[in-house]
Amino acid sequence: MHRYGVSTSNSKADMRARQSWLWLTTFFLVSSTLSACGTDAPSMPSPEPSLESSEAPLLGTVTCLLGTTTISFSPPLTNTPQDTTVSGVGGLTNCISLLTSPVTSGTTNFPAVLRPGLACDDLLGIRGATVNIVWNTGETSQLSLTQVIISGGSTVKETAQIGTVVSGKYAGATAVRTLTFVTADLENACASPEGLPQYTALQTLALTLIP
Template identity: 40%
Template sequence: MITSFRTAAAVLPAAACTSALLVLGSSTPASAGVLDVTCAPPSSEVVNFSPPLTMTPQTVTVSTTTQYGPCVSLSNPALTSGARTNSSSAPGQTCLELLTNGPTTFTVTWNTGQTSTISANRTSTVVGAALVTTHTGTVTAGLFAGSTAVQVLTGAAADVLPCTLGLGTVASIYSAVTLEITSV
């Protein structure tokens, strides 16, 4: 009985150490990605709605201007900023469009003249007083093709929530932007 206790006492610490090493070893990723480029605030986006969004469906022209910068790229040090603009009209738009999720594609034009086309899944949610929109996807063409991309826009939700209740309009949204493109 005492021999079994001594054997167990000697084996348990060794087993615990082995288990800890296995757990620690398995938490390390097999291959870590390399950050191709990161752009942080004061990167920003302004989206204008004409006419302003309401809860009554209507044709709305949506104009988007995004400024990326400062940006840092170790693989392409000349890349320091980027931009994208888009304008489109769509029928049946309401305030609820601001909270929709789904696929999206956009192209960033870098200060070097190169472009990156990103295909992503868009998710939008209100977190406290902020409207947070996240684009998670892949660079499908151009500079950094094949890399993953995550863009997070954080803007004020002050006009969004009243509008979804039919108590106001949304003429524009200003958001701070963070963009990270990582090779896999």
Template identity: 30%
Template sequence: MRGLPAVVALIASSLLFPPAPAHAAPGDPTCTENESVSYSPGLLTTPRTVDVTVHNVLSCTSLTDPAVTRGQVRATIHGLDRSCTDLAASGSGSYTITWNTGETSTISYHRSANYVLGTLVIVENGTVTAGKFTGDSVLHVVELLNLDLTACLAEPGLTTASGIGTYTFA
């Protein structure tokens, strides 16, 4: 009977303080990124319907899974209304990273896009909703550098953009 108060206290504390939901382990991946984007047809100063193809190549370090060293994102979005003044609009969506281990992570995000001194800076705050690192929050920042906005003045328009970025999982 001496252990009964301890058991009652343990049960009461588990009801008052339920276990926290799963969260990221310290040391989940951080990645640098090279991003390339193509627009078909090219972007002009006035909006038109285009297909946008994105290819991100990631180089990563992960203490929780040292086998994860690389990743990539390949996606084509059809039928977007875009111009050179809104290469990447703010909004929400999802995409999948394929890791060098063959595993994937699906990320749901909210994006903001702003021009800073001629560079398009895109910030995505998201969460891994499926696959490897599920439950992690993700901060993705990419800068599309050296945009040739003079290409927007005539056909074929701005057809490509590229930049560098980071992914931080936490």
């Protein structure tokens, strides 16, 4: 059927064409608007820093409650000053570690060193010492210490050696090593013609790791 001289099929074709044109126009307008506003997916917030990385390191301690050390003198020490080579070896047990890598025991030694003009009275004097420790783990520590007197009496005397761990395991830690020995053993040996070839003392060790 023809109306106003235009076929029905042509009218339907024109309508479909106009609908397609409107749809494309709408699509491009919406796309342009979304692009202008920014439709990218929101970026994920940065993760919170972990407590492990933000917290300050904790203090750690190592305390060895029992031990002995034997210090040797060659030639034997007397009350008369003389050049003497001094060396020592010992052991530490019952070690307790807190907030640091654990150890349970260790052996101590300091290399032989020549001390000029040494006499028995100098055993209680202020002097430096280097002590090496081999822990039960196979790791080693080297301590640089200075000896001071804590207390003395007619029965026993006690000295403290205070310093730091200069290298190896627990490097940077402060160190306190105590030695306790029987007073009479030293005095009698030093006064004898033979002198004092060696003496054995109780020893303890405390390390404090500072962050």
